[in-house]
Amino acid sequence: xRHGRLLRLTAAAIxxxxxxxxxxxxxxxxxxIFLRVPLSTLVAQLHSPVARDALLISLKTxxxxxxxxxVVGTPVAHLLGxxxxxxxxxxxxxxxxxxxxxxxxxxxxxxxxxGRFGLLGASLQRFGIRLPFTWVAVVMAQAFVAMPFxxxxxxxxxxxxxxxxxxxxxxxxxxxxxTFLRVAVPLAxxxxxxxxxxxxxxxxxxxxxxxxxxxxxxxxxxxxxxxIYSAFDSADxxxxxxxxxLLVAVSFGVLITVKILLRSRAWV
Amino acid sequence: xxxxxxxxxxxxxxxxxxxxxxxxxxxETLALIGPSGVGKSSVLxxxxxxxxxxxxxxxxxxxxxLDTQRRVDLPPEERRVGLVFQDGALFPHLSVAQxxxxxxxxxxxxxxxxxxxxxxxxxxxxxxxxxxxxxxRISGGERQRVAIARAVATSPxxxxxxxxxxxxxxxxxxxxxxxxxxxxxxxxLPTILVSHDFGDVAGLAERVAVxxxxxIVQTGTTAELLRAPASAFVAAFxxxxxxxxxxxxxxxTTVIDLDxxxxxxxxxxxxxxxxxxxxxxxxxxxDPAVASPDANALIGPITSVAPRGGxxxxxxxxxxxxxxxxxxxxxxxxxxxxGAVVAAxxxxxxxxxxxxx
Numbered sequence: 001x002r003h004g005r006l007l008r009l010t011a012a013a014i015x016x017x018x019x020x021x022x023x024x025x026x027x028x029x030x031x032x033i034f035l036r037v038p039l040s041t042l043v044a045q046l047h048s049p050v051a052r053d054a055l056l057i058s059l060k061t062x063x064x065x066x067x068x069x070x071v072v073g074t075p076v077a078h079l080l081g082x083x084x085x086x087x088x089x090x091x092x093x094x095x096x097x098x099x100x101x102x103x104x105x106x107x108x109x110x111x112x113x114x115g116r117f118g119l120l121g122a123s124l125q126r127f128g129i130r131l132p133f134t135w136v137a138v139v140m141a142q143a144f145v146a147m148p149f150x151x152x153x154x155x156x157x158x159x160x161x162x163x164x165x166x167x168x169x170x171x172x173x174x175x176x177x178x179t180f181l182r183v184a185v186p187l188a189x190x191x192x193x194x195x196x197x198x199x200x201x202x203x204x205x206x207x208x209x210x211x212x213x214x215x216x217x218x219x220x221x222x223x224x225x226x227x228i229y230s231a232f233d234s235a236d237x238x239x240x241x242x243x244x245x246l247l248v249a250v251s252f253g254v255l256i257t258v259k260i261l262l263r264s265r266a267w268v
Numbered sequence: 269x270x271x272x273x274x275x276x277x278x279x280x281x282x283x284x285x286x287x288x289x290x291x292x293x294x295x296e297t298l299a300l301i302g303p304s305g306v307g308k309s310s311v312l313x314x315x316x317x318x319x320x321x322x323x324x325x326x327x328x329x330x331x332x333x334l335d336t337q338r339r340v341d342l343p344p345e346e347r348r349v350g351l352v353f354q355d356g357a358l359f360p361h362l363s364v365a366q367x368x369x370x371x372x373x374x375x376x377x378x379x380x381x382x383x384x385x386x387x388x389x390x391x392x393x394x395x396x397x398x399x400x401x402x403x404x405r406i407s408g409g410e411r412q413r414v415a416i417a418r419a420v421a422t423s424p425x426x427x428x429x430x431x432x433x434x435x436x437x438x439x440x441x442x443x444x445x446x447x448x449x450x451x452x453x454x455x456x457l458p459t460i461l462v463s464h465d466f467g468d469v470a471g472l473a474e475r476v477a478v479x480x481x482x483x484i485v486q487t488g489t490t491a492e493l494l495r496a497p498a499s500a501f502v503a504a505f506x507x508x509x510x511x512x513x514x515x516x517x518x519x520x521t522t523v524i525d526l527d528x529x530x531x532x533x534x535x536x537x538x539x540x541x542x543x544x545x546x547x548x549x550x551x552x553x554x555d556p557a558v559a560s561p562d563a564n565a566l567i568g569p570i571t572s573v574a575p576r577g578g579x580x581x582x583x584x585x586x587x588x589x590x591x592x593x594x595x596x597x598x599x600x601x602x603x604x605x606x607g608a609v610v611a612a613x614x615x616x617x618x619x620x621x622x623x624x625x
Binding site: 162164165167168169170171172173174175182183186187189 | 313316317318343344345347349350351353355357358359360361370371373418419422
């Protein structure tokens with residue numbers, strides 16, 4: 001008996017210490033960003049031209065990337081979630097790869113595919129299209145790495161729709177596209193929004209692929225993460241902290257939104 | 269049978285069973301019954317266009333919906349076949365009224381006409397008070413009514429109902445059955461109703477088709493199935509007693525030596541292989557010692573007593589085993605305990621002889 005009690009106490013103590021270590025490890029860096037300089041200084045710093053440009057570029061590119069992901073990803077996710085066909089799991093795996101692929105490698109890939117001397121780059125150039133080091137390149141880098149966050153969620157959402165509802169819609173006279181728009185999308189709405197929020201947050205934080213494929217040109221391709229790195233490089237810690245704090249706040253907001261969206265899935 | 273409005277011929281491989289079905293349905297309700305997993309629902313899905321059979325032909329009012337030989341295969345939305353799913357399959361994100369409006373074509377008339385049509389349907393199916401409710405907030409019986417209303421709102425040429433009663437509790441079931449009977453009579457559409465319970469649909473359908481392992485083994489009215497089941501399977505399914513035996517004439521009666529042992533007498537004339545059909549409600553239960561010598565009698569212990577509405581269904585493990593329906597208020601009920609040895613008796617006049625399977 002005494003022995004068992006001692007064991008239980010030890011286990012509880014170890015769990016407690018582990019929790020404290022993890023909390024410090026994750027919480028302290030986040031807290032430190034806000035504590036190093038007064039909050040008013042952080043807010044003032046966000047008005048600097050560098051920060052403002054970066055914020056605008058980040059918003060413009062990440063929202064464009066998100067629009068691209070949603071428009072292209074939704075029908076593809078619907079196909080992957082509702083149809084069985086040969087090669088389906090290969091496709092799913094391929095679309096999930098950017099989740100684990102180092103972003104820098106994604107950047108290299110984009111560069112040798114769409115860059116000046118890339119597979120498609122030469123043909124694009126013939127039409128006068130040059131992608132690298134433009135804001136479109138930033139969008140491409142962000143869309144590449146953020147896409148799986150949306151597509152995964154969307155595939156799962158479409159797959160979980162009761163096939164009888166789809167059948168009911170069809171027998172009531174609605175063709176496949178009306179059924180998709182009026183039954184599948186509304187039923188998947190919460191999951192799709194959650195996936196979109198996650199993908200947007202990932203796009204907003206994109207660094208590696210962007211740096212490689214789009215560079216860091218202030219006012220053109222320099223997004224917030226790139227501006228942070230650049231400010232850090234030039235030892236402007238306050239500017240770094242201001243932009244970082246903004247990203248922490250946005251990330252926190254996105255995560256809360258996702259949790260609320262996924263919890264309110266029951267129809268009332 | 270009236271002129272067939274719906275003609276169905278289907279061949280399909282369904283897991284381990286071969287679906288091989290021929291059906292002709294007039295302006296009537298046909299119940300397609302059978303145990304689970306024999307392919308009943310697949311027949312409905314194929315008619316609605318949600319399942320493409322390997323081979324087949326479906327013609328509705330002269331309009332081919334499917335003809336695999338001529339490569340005709342209309343998509344579900346062009347078939348004008350209303351399908352009511354077992355649990356209703358109402359859209360959970362739409363209100364009851366929106367569910368009903370879903371199938372109304374936007375081109376047919378303006379917004380006002382559509383609204384009038386929805387109101388008319390809500391009124392006709394007595395679901396107007398539920399118009400703004402979510403399907404998740406209404407009862408199972410109400411959901412079923414809304415699902416039928418939604419299918420009927422589109423003015424289909426054919427109505428298919430998949431297990432409309434099986435998800436409901438006993439009280440709701442009798443309500444919905446009565447209502448369904450009224451609705452179906454009013455519609456006069458070719459209707460196929462799928463069920464795994466003969467008792468549920470016996471009163472709803474003009475004809476009943478019994479299905480086993482992908483095939484229809486017998487079609488007939490409820491009375492015909494009870495009077496002359498084509499096989500032991502059908503008899504068991506419709507809940508009647510069915511014994512195979514060898515008949516010979518003796519004086520002006522027929523004596524049948526049953527395959528399982530025992531001998532019964534019938535007023536029907538027959539010689540050779542026959543099936544003996546005895547309705548459970550024609551059989552009486554009594555003390556083996558006082559059984560009348562003129563009656564047929566099977567003696568054995570009671571194995572179960574199950575209440576069914578106003579009657580008790582009693583299973584007797586005689587040779588062969590027999591099922592007996594006893595009025596729940598009959599004096600004999602007091603002695604009906606499992607294990608008690610009883611005589612199940614019935615007169616030769618109520619011993620039907622039919623051709624065996």
